[in-house]
Amino acid sequence: MDDSMQCFxxxxxxxxxRTxxxxxxxxxDSWQ
Incomplete structure (x- = not known):
């Protein structure tokens, strides 16, 4: 499977x- 399909x-x-x-x-949080 190619990378373009994995995106879905x-x-x-x-x-x-996540990062x-x-x-x-x-x-x-630091701004609050």
Missing amino acids: FPQNVIQQI PIFLLNAAY
Whole structure:
């Protein structure tokens, strides 16, 4: 299976976005 198809599977999407969301949450928490 090629990488372009893997993007559509939830577990792969979660892997891709987990780090940016964590960084945004950390920045938001420190801003509060």
